[in-house]
Amino acid sequence: MHFQLDDQTREFRAAVRAHLDEVITPEFEERIYRSGVAHDDDFARGLVAKDMFAPDGRPLHRQVLQDELMYSDAPVYLSETTRMVAAVIDKAGSPELKQKIIPKAMAAELTIALGFTEPECGSDVAAAKTRAVRCGDDWIINGSKMFTTNGHIADYVFLLARTNPDKPKHKGLTMFLVPLDAPGVEAQAVWTLSGERTNITFYSDVRVGDEYRIGGVDEGWSVLHLALEDEHASGWGPHIARLLDHAERWARETTDAAGSPRIDDPDVRRRLARVAIELEVSTLLQRRCVWMAEQGRAPIAEGPMSKLYSTEALVRAAQDINELVGPDALRSRLEPTAPEEGRFEYLMRFSLGTTIYAGTSEVQRNIIAQRGLGLPR
Structure with a gap:
């Protein structure tokens, strides 16, 4: 096991650095900093055009890309969560959901925020109280999520909800992809110590079709772990x-x-x-x-x-x-x-x-x- 970069990886890193040096101007950097929002649509689509959004190939190439984006403090947090959820959908989503979401996610044409933490649950994600109740072919969601970063601008939220309160807390959860423009969704700003805008999001009788469910009913914990392994x-x-x-x-x-x-x-x-x-x-x-x-x-x-x-x-x-x-x-x-x-x-x-x-x-x-x-x- 050795960790030195080969010539091909060094060339890729140099290309990433050159692109970032070109697009992350002082004016761009100041605008992102003042807004507190680590996302910019044009920047994300510029990465797609350069095949630097979600490049295929060796994991080391992908890591070098992440290193350079992080070093430059590039506004990519929403892009990263979008890629992460798209990968989960690829593994656990229905064929219809894969077709609907993955191509646009990989082209930076839609974005996905994360909805795990709740105001009263802290780090105990499995203690989620946000409820999703079956209603015919739909689900009715009620509850709230804390630290839904970019929830005010994203297209969807990858939401953990309790679908069976009678089961142990890890067993009665289901994952959904909830459109954030659905009636009943509200995002309120919360500012962090670093000046970043995150959100508390509220869900009041939000109706989503069963096609937006990811994985089996009451099997959300195993689906969530696909995302958490990436985050961790x-x-x-x-x-x-x-x-x-x-x-x-x-x-x-x-x-x-x-x-x-x-x-x-x-x-x-x-x-x-x-x-x-x-x-x-x-x-x-x-x-x-x-x-x-x-x-x-x-x-x-x-x-x-x-x-x-x-x-x-x-x-x-x-x-x-x-x-x-x-x-x-x-x-x-x-x-x-x-x-x-x-x-x-x-x-x-x-x-x-x-x-x-x-x-x-x-x-x-x-x-x-x-x-x-x-x-x-």
Whole structure:
């Protein structure tokens, strides 16, 4: 097992970087940042045109693409959830739903948000109380979902609903693809610490046809796991790489009271080295997941290891660099006097949320303990 990129993969990465450098202009970046919405239709369709939206081929190519998009802070979160749900539909959806959704999803012509978490359930997704009741050939859905990011602009939501309250909580759930323009759907903005807009979504007597059900009735937990395995295998190392690059540039261009570059200070170099080590470990953990995928093996525990380590490493690195830079690091994005255009302050705020996205650190530790180490619940 080795993790070096071959010539073909390096060429693909260079092509991705060139495209992103062309389209992610300072004006584009500022507009996305001010909106708090990590999606842009034209940007997504530009990736499709370059065969960089959902490229076929080796898992390592797909991972390199994700790394470059993440490093550039590209507005792709809604595109990623759309691809993820399309893959689930491909495995568990009806032929009619596959035909209706997958081609348009892969062409960036429709978008799909996630509707798992509920206001009173926290990380216990299986405790969902949103109800779906059969009514002839339709289902009537009532309830609410928290953190439905992009739910105010997406076309559909991949919704977990309880269809049998008499069964154990993991057994009475069903997955639906709910059109977000259906009568009875409402999205209200919720702003995160990083300035991102997410939503609480409400479903009041929302009627959807049975053709929008994904998987069997009361078999939603197994369908949901197809999506969660993908989410849990995420790696956040590229954000550490971006932070490290900004910190190194700051250290080279900033001088101390004696006029010496800050990078000559042993303490500065020590802190940068710590961040570089965190980045290397995060990268290797993520590439192990890619290697397993190439071998046809599911990274059941290894995916959560990658997600857990890289997000907590990002928090540690952001704290370390903010302490290094000092009070100036607290100057925010778009503040003209902020070092590195306020990236240090922003990445500190952003890092804290990553330990919650795609399952909290506590959830990841439970998965590693139970499914990786075989420990009891």
